[in-house]
Amino acid sequence: METVRRMQQFDVVVVGGGPAGGQCARVLAKAGRKVLLVERHQNFVTNSFSSAGTPLETLQRYGLPDSIVGSYWDQFVVVTSNQSGRWQARSPLGVVLDFAKLREFLADEVRGNGGAVWMNCRYVRHQQKAGTTLVSLVRKGQEEVVTTRVLVDATGPFRSVIYARGEAKPEFLSGTGIEYLIEVEDADYQRHANALTFFLGYKWMPRGYSWIFPMSPNQLKVGSAVVNADHQFVKQTQPLKRHIQLVLDDYMKLKTYKLVEVHGATLKYSSGLNDIYYRDNVIAIGDAVSTVNFLGGEGIRHAMEGAEIACKYIQSYLDGTISDFKTYQSEMHKVFLRSWNLSEKFGKKKYLQDCDEIVDKVVTYLRPLSLEDVVDILFYYRFEKVSKGLPQYLLRKLDSLWTRLISKLKSWINKTLAY
Numbered sequence: 001m002e003t004v005r006r007m008q009q010f011d012v013v014v015v016g017g018g019p020a021g022g023q024c025a026r027v028l029a030k031a032g033r034k035v036l037l038v039e040r041h042q043n044f045v046t047n048s049f050s051s052a053g054t055p056l057e058t059l060q061r062y063g064l065p066d067s068i069v070g071s072y073w074d075q076f077v078v079v080t081s082n083q084s085g086r087w088q089a090r091s092p093l094g095v096v097l098d099f100a101k102l103r104e105f106l107a108d109e110v111r112g113n114g115g116a117v118w119m120n121c122r123y124v125r126h127q128q129k130a131g132t133t134l135v136s137l138v139r140k141g142q143e144e145v146v147t148t149r150v151l152v153d154a155t156g157p158f159r160s161v162i163y164a165r166g167e168a169k170p171e172f173l174s175g176t177g178i179e180y181l182i183e184v185e186d187a188d189y190q191r192h193a194n195a196l197t198f199f200l201g202y203k204w205m206p207r208g209y210s211w212i213f214p215m216s217p218n219q220l221k222v223g224s225a226v227v228n229a230d231h232q233f234v235k236q237t238q239p240l241k242r243h244i245q246l247v248l249d250d251y252m253k254l255k256t257y258k259l260v261e262v263h264g265a266t267l268k269y270s271s272g273l274n275d276i277y278y279r280d281n282v283i284a285i286g287d288a289v290s291t292v293n294f295l296g297g298e299g300i301r302h303a304m305e306g307a308e309i310a311c312k313y314i315q316s317y318l319d320g321t322i323s324d325f326k327t328y329q330s331e332m333h334k335v336f337l338r339s340w341n342l343s344e345k346f347g348k349k350k351y352l353q354d355c356d357e358i359v360d361k362v363v364t365y366l367r368p369l370s371l372e373d374v375v376d377i378l379f380y381y382r383f384e385k386v387s388k389g390l391p392q393y394l395l396r397k398l399d400s401l402w403t404r405l406i407s408k409l410k411s412w413i414n415k416t417l418a419y
């Protein structure tokens, strides 16, 4: 006799176990909702693509434990073609997370709060039938159908749920990053420990930036990212791996290192945040609605923040107090739109339009600022603070002009007196 398996029923099915999906499922499971989190990879180590640098605040705000921290940073270094700057704080201002451990932690929290987590499980399609949403998943090679009241697209740049299969997607701005995880000798590690180091300008990466992040004792993340669009002046660029090699050879000058892992990904960002946020009972979160910031490519805490906003509306929808997610879209725009539009504008200028001298000058403007100010500008988008460095830069310029004038005047007087 054929055995008929009953379809499993959930309040919420979250597709994608990234920071957005993990946090969304965690919050809803904690609230007592019947949640399923599905992730197409077998484990979180296989797609550990993110450098995962973030301000210290992220740990406290999202209740993240020390065990997922790779290292702390209290310094910021920027190297351009002809300039460099170093900013240091008295105590750590941020962390580099272990991206695999972060997502494992969130998934464990879902399980710990009674939710289900299905790894090696791929979302295929969904359909509405007799007032129910049927979700087709391929789990360990077998197709399985579950039902849900709300379906969440947390598939990041793929946007696999909110867009139907084969449906045309609009043009996105995109950026691709590749990162090496390397093991180095202690002396080499110490040179880069505690600091986020960024490389900008034509010498290092004309259409993006490269970086060195400390991961854990003797392990460094060295990467390079490029915006996939034309630069006003630089017409030809090298493959990303050549830019990483440049940092390894010309800056780090390592005698030996062991390549532990190579990973990378492409981010897709909707200019002006014109993503689809919801369709009926399907709601998109995280990078699926461009929560990643275009200027720095920083997206973990923003994906988590957006997920928490979505959770509020998902709860109201389940409770029957709202019947669509229009207000979710409005709140997301209220929170992100202004800063994200500005970041996009500055990002396009820096990565696609600026000449090398301007990139050098930015370091000179920022040099008089404290690390706290630099973090405010780069992580909290308080761009008005850049002008704090400008008067000091101009004063120094005036000062050196004055000194040169005086010395010229002195030598003219001396020459005249000598005659």
Ligand SMILES: Cc1cc2nc3c(=O)[nH]c(=O)nc-3n(C[C@H](O)[C@H](O)[C@H](O)COP(=O)(O)OP(=O)(O)OC[C@H]3O[C@@H](n4cnc5c(N)ncnc54)[C@H](O)[C@@H]3O)c2cc1C
Residues within 6 Å of the ligand: 015, 016, 017, 018, 019, 020, 021, 022, 038, 039, 040, 041, 047, 049, 050, 051, 052, 053, 054, 121, 122, 123, 124, 154, 155, 156, 157, 158, 160, 176, 177, 178, 179, 223, 225, 264, 265, 266, 267, 285, 286, 287, 288, 291, 292, 297, 298, 299, 300, 301, 303
């Ligand atoms: C090279 C690089 C470096 C970065 N560095 C930083 C950094 O230093 N700091 C920072 O804050 N951010 C960084 N980011 C950005 C950050 O990682 C992302 O913004 C963040 O991961 C977005 O989270 P998310 O959950 O929205 O999407 P994702 O993390 O992309 O998660 C989406 C998940 O959905 C899964 N999925 C996709 N399709 C399916 C399917 N059909 N079925 C089931 N599962 C599916 C994927 O496997 C994935 O796990 C970096 C990104 C890159 C590419």
